[in-house]
Amino acid sequence: MSNGLVVVGSVALDSVEANGTVHDDVLGGSASFFSTAASYFAPVKLVAVVGEDMPEEHLQFLGKRGVDLLGLERKPGKTFRWKGRYSADLSSRESLDTQLNVFADFKPKLPDAWRDAELLFLGNIHPSLQLDVVTQVKKPRLVAMDTMNFWIGGEPQALARVLERVDLIVINDEEARELSHEHNLPKAARAIRAMGPKTVIVKRGESGALLFHEHGVFAAPAYPLERVVDPTGAGDTFAGGFMGYLARVRDVGPQAVRRAMFYGSVMASFCVEDYSLDRLRTLTDGEIEGRYRAFRDLTHFEDVRL
Amino acid sequence: MSNGLVVVGSVALDSVEANGTVHDDVLGGSASFFSTAASYFAPVKLVAVVGEDMPEEHLQFLGKRGVDLLGLERKPGKTFRWKGRYSADLSSRESLDTQLNVFADFKPKLPDAWRDAELLFLGNIHPSLQLDVVTQVKKPRLVAMDTMNFWIGGEPQALARVLERVDLIVINDEEARELSHEHNLPKAARAIRAMGPKTVIVKRGESGALLFHEHGVFAAPAYPLERVVDPTGAGDTFAGGFMGYLARVRDVGPQAVRRAMFYGSVMASFCVEDYSLDRLRTLTDGEIEGRYRAFRDLTHFEDVRL
Numbered sequence: 001m002s003n004g005l006v007v008v009g010s011v012a013l014d015s016v017e018a019n020g021t022v023h024d025d026v027l028g029g030s031a032s033f034f035s036t037a038a039s040y041f042a043p044v045k046l047v048a049v050v051g052e053d054m055p056e057e058h059l060q061f062l063g064k065r066g067v068d069l070l071g072l073e074r075k076p077g078k079t080f081r082w083k084g085r086y087s088a089d090l091s092s093r094e095s096l097d098t099q100l101n102v103f104a105d106f107k108p109k110l111p112d113a114w115r116d117a118e119l120l121f122l123g124n125i126h127p128s129l130q131l132d133v134v135t136q137v138k139k140p141r142l143v144a145m146d147t148m149n150f151w152i153g154g155e156p157q158a159l160a161r162v163l164e165r166v167d168l169i170v171i172n173d174e175e176a177r178e179l180s181h182e183h184n185l186p187k188a189a190r191a192i193r194a195m196g197p198k199t200v201i202v203k204r205g206e207s208g209a210l211l212f213h214e215h216g217v218f219a220a221p222a223y224p225l226e227r228v229v230d231p232t233g234a235g236d237t238f239a240g241g242f243m244g245y246l247a248r249v250r251d252v253g254p255q256a257v258r259r260a261m262f263y264g265s266v267m268a269s270f271c272v273e274d275y276s277l278d279r280l281r282t283l284t285d286g287e288i289e290g291r292y293r294a295f296r297d298l299t300h301f302e303d304v305r306l
Numbered sequence: 307m308s309n310g311l312v313v314v315g316s317v318a319l320d321s322v323e324a325n326g327t328v329h330d331d332v333l334g335g336s337a338s339f340f341s342t343a344a345s346y347f348a349p350v351k352l353v354a355v356v357g358e359d360m361p362e363e364h365l366q367f368l369g370k371r372g373v374d375l376l377g378l379e380r381k382p383g384k385t386f387r388w389k390g391r392y393s394a395d396l397s398s399r400e401s402l403d404t405q406l407n408v409f410a411d412f413k414p415k416l417p418d419a420w421r422d423a424e425l426l427f428l429g430n431i432h433p434s435l436q437l438d439v440v441t442q443v444k445k446p447r448l449v450a451m452d453t454m455n456f457w458i459g460g461e462p463q464a465l466a467r468v469l470e471r472v473d474l475i476v477i478n479d480e481e482a483r484e485l486s487h488e489h490n491l492p493k494a495a496r497a498i499r500a501m502g503p504k505t506v507i508v509k510r511g512e513s514g515a516l517l518f519h520e521h522g523v524f525a526a527p528a529y530p531l532e533r534v535v536d537p538t539g540a541g542d543t544f545a546g547g548f549m550g551y552l553a554r555v556r557d558v559g560p561q562a563v564r565r566a567m568f569y570g571s572v573m574a575s576f577c578v579e580d581y582s583l584d585r586l587r588t589l590t591d592g593e594i595e596g597r598y599r600a601f602r603d604l605t606h607f608e609d610v611r612l
Binding site for chain 2: 184185207
């Protein structure tokens with residue numbers, strides 16, 4: 001995959017309150033988490049927009065991780081900002097402030113050299129923009145997307161048009177239910193598969209993730225962690241580990257997708273161990289392999305028939 | 307295990323409203339679900355009490371399943387009755403009526419010949435009764451228990467004394483949190499293990515079950531079912547499949563316990579497919595093996611290292 005993996009999404013400045021402390025102006029946004037996680041497996045190309053207030057150190061961090069920033073626009077004005085607060089048990093969060101800023105007029109534009117991308121991930125942005133990006137790539141092997149309740153409720157028609165064009169959707173359980181009007185997750189996944197994406201991955205937080213595709217169903221557990229610090233970006237980090245692994249092995253077949261689910265879970269399990277993407281700043285390949293083995297042990301048993 | 311598996315718990319008449327229909331006076335109770343599920347793997351001995359209103363056909367059903375009813379008392383009066391209604395999505399239920407009836411004065415008494423039981427399961431009854439039963443067995447290889455919020459909140463001291471005497475507890479996530487005062491499940495399990503049971507199994511409904519013991523942690527998924535009819539008894543059925551499998555293989559080592567988690571999940575996945583324990587009336591060994599293979603496929607992938 002010469003022009004392997006492209007992601008379009010948000011690069012943001014977050015203010016997050018969790019576990020009783022506030023972290024202001026930390027690096028956030030779906031594309032930041034995604035590309036940092038993916039960078040551990042394969043080079044990744046980022047399409048996003050930031051304002052003049054984005055500290056250079058954040059962009060330097062992404063660059064040092066091997067994230068190609070050719071598709072990152074810098075516009076006059078302020079960067080997309082999100083402020084949120086988690087409940088004491090981290091099971092829910094409240095958005096205190098969302099400022100689109102330069103993101104309001106974002107028109108994602110792939111550099112010409114990236115139009116032959118083999119893997120494309122459409123982070124959680126307006127479905128019309130997601131569709132526009134899909135039309136900019138020539139002949140991708142796999143197009144995956146994320147979305148959120150805001151677009152499911154507010155832009156159903158635009159969303160329907162993107163869904164027809166993607167191979168895979170990564171979505172959380174509540175979003176899957178809202179999109180399909182089905183409470184039962186296997187039924188919800190079947191309904192969503194009928195909308196376009198042949199593969200549906202349903203993220204369930206600390207209950208792990210489920211994969212539904214023509215080869216059946218697959219369950220990846222979440223790693224039971226004693227210490228969870230900040231869940232922000234865990235879903236995007238899962239998607240980054242997942243897509244990064246597929247780019248690394250240059251395979252989008254059913255077995256590769258199952259392994260990719262585990263690597264996505266591995267990366268998400270690290271993400272939540274510290275604020276922002278701080279845990280992903282110091283992560284080593286050895287730690288990733290160690291956690292992967294721990295995940296294997298979590299579900300492995302010697303099969304002895306009755 | 308000559309005197310293999312003994313269960314003490316309730317045999318009840320349930321009235322259940324789920325999926326818009328009401329089923330009155332169906333066979334229910336923790337020991338009924340447990341022993342029916344376990345009977346697919348090994349003979350099981352039942353200690354419980356019923357009143358004069360218990361239809362003979364229910365007891366004949368248990369007898370035909372190979373459940374030894376020598377320890378089943380028949381008392382004047384009415385059988386323990388529970389009436390409940392599930393929410394439309396089956397994710398919560400409301401108890402409409404609970405009548406202890408003959409269960410109010412239940413003094414479980416093991417037949418002498420059963421005192422050398424190797425495996426003992428203490429269904430969800432008053433912890434003082436659970437403790438009394440523990441003292442009646444001579445030298446069991448494994449004693450397991452269930453409990454519920456009602457006893458955790460109302461009888462903490464009696465519960466603490468049982469916990470000190472058991473090897474394993476099967477408990478749902480909310481009960482684990484209440485018992486340990488820890489929201490985080492790995493922390494909760496660690497706290498509960500410090501109370502006595504070396505092995506803690508946390509049931510999480512459609513998110514599967516987690517096993518915590520000295521050999522680490524293990525996750526068994528729930529099978530993603532499109533058709534769930536009645537969740538009543540799923541937890542007891544899980545416990546029955548789990549303990550029944552251990553009795554069958556005469557092994558309580560860490561690998562056997564992991565496989566037992568899967569067989570417990572298999573049996574629970576059948577249980578919820580019909581009202582009461584109706585699905586367990588017609589189940590075949592072939593169906594159990596087929597679902598077990600489906601569970602294996604649900605978590606299995608070819609391991610290729612990076």
